[in-house]
Amino acid sequence: MDRYTLSVLVENRPGVLSKVVALFSRRGFNIHSLAVGPVQDGSVSCITIVVLGDAATVEQVEKQLNKLVPVIKVRNLGRPGESLSCGLALVRVQCENERLGELMQIAQLVGAEAVDAAPGAVTYRIAGEAEKIDAFLEMLRPYGVREIVRTGQIAMEKARPASSR
């Protein structure tokens, strides 16, 4: 199974998110991650859904989403790497003072920022593609990860030269 990213524009009204999510459970589709927020003037929300499935399943997801009346537009942004995507994570790592230097180097390498520090623990914020966040979390694992919170990915089509549009 691949991961496909769908960008879904919906009317920003109560109950619309539940309609979208209910569709996934009703039709047996799998959501890997989800991110929602108002865009434009606030009358429209953008739901970015990362779906697990094959191409045929994702086509069916797109078609079923298009049938929901409050859904204005569905864009399939393809598999990882085919679009610009970004997620955010906060991770708290256990850390004795003598290993702090190593941690700081790892964080610097991936562009994570320390946002909180207390004796024995540092909290990092990292933004970027899911793979980058996954790699950072993996590198922190040996130090003792205490807590992780993570958003769903948001995504956008890559800009193409005007002539090829």
Place this chain on the structure above:
Amino acid sequence: MINGAQRMVESLLAEGVTTIFGYPGAAICPFYDKLYGSAMRHILARQEQNAAHAASGWARISGRPGVCVATSGPGALNLITGIATAYMDSIPLVAITGQIDRSELGRDVFQEADITGACESVTKHSILLTDARDIPRAFKEAFLVAGTGRPGPVLIDVPIDVQLAESDEPFVYPETVDIPGYHPTTKGHPLQIKRALSAIGESLRPILCCGGGVLLGNAREAFLEFARKGGLPVVSTMMGLGVMPSDDPLFLGMIGSHGEECANRAFREADLLVLCGARVGDRAVAAPNQIADQAKIIHIDVDPAEIGKNMRADIPIVGELRGVLEKMTEKLEPVERAGWRTRVEGYRNARALRGEDREDFVEPRSFLRKLSEQLPANTVLTADPGQGQIWAARNFAIHGGRFLTSGGLGTMGYALPAALGAAVAAPERTVVAVCGDGAFQMSMCELATLCQTHAPVKVILFDNRRLGMVRELQNQRYGGRHYATYLSGNPDFLRLCAAYGIPARFAATNAEADAFAGEMLAARGPFVLICRVDPDTPTL
């Protein structure tokens, strides 16, 4: 000053609604108060689910969205099976429910239920109204969504304070409404139509398959012309029964697990299948991918999501069937396929009629065949799921009439209320409901509605004191261990009908049933013909 309830009634009148089916309760009382004295006819069902089924029967015969109404909480929840039945068969329905006061939402007050949430997966669209000024637009939107594209049920939930909200803003019903996310495709793509025509031209063994979409899309005539011009043999899904006259030389019958062998055989042997408004449900086509491996598939449907959902399509055409078929008929070049025609006609002629008249029971299949001959051509027959549905589907001969059943959801108890709705929509037509004794007892309370409305529904009650189809399944798959399929508590149906004041007859043999059928058809009001059926009568 006019209140929200008045705006609801005015909106329905502006939509041209003449008849609604419902059941009142506290949270919908403001609406009922404004129905009082209005030009609309309200038919009081005896349970909300049946109001939805009646609205479905009404919609299928009138060709317009049916309307059903219930109160909040249990009333609304009782509607759900009716709404889901309509959803699965793509029947246009507008369901209106009362809701508790907005200020009390979420506090689990008396008769509170999240009906829009509960109906999410069985409605085409749902609207929870929060402002009385939105009522006309919401109703316009509901009727538009219910009745266009692929039809389906739309729910409007109206809190009681919204119904009661008064304002002096004049009532204006919008002529049009623009919904940003709702633009059903209407016209088939010309290039796809061209590709389809050339595939038909090249095909040696084509088969047309009509589904319920042909009737929903008002495309019956267009379909017949297309089939006849091309000399193309036709099979039907259960929902497509009624498109082709049963005795049409091109018609091979119903496909599927309970279909005719000749139709299934032709379907399997075809090198090209043209699916028209058929969603390739599992009862119609058990192994769609196997079929698609052997034949080229042209799939015409108004709903793009149906294409490729259950079966791969080589040439999809998304659009309204009538327009697509008319376009295709214009350019269709008839091709001589004498060999194929002879072959499928051979299959058809080899079809053996099953079931012969009996002197110890009423044989339901031969009885239905004989009854068909006596029925007017435009008869509407409804059938409850179970053995009776299949007996009726295979033995009721249609010549311009209609066969209404719950094909997708298989909802027991559909036949009686749907027949009531059909009879209200078309009082001049003969309407027959075929019920087993199991399904009948799920909506038996609607006999009272027949009495109250004098709707001339003719009920054929096949009484075998069993849940026949489940019992047959227990025979075939569960070693004959019959469990919970014996209906030992059945009432004396004759006396039951007498208690309602509905004329009824009991037939123990085919000769009696045939004789009483004449009396039944001559009766001016409702009539129940109880037929004693052998529990061992097979479905097929």
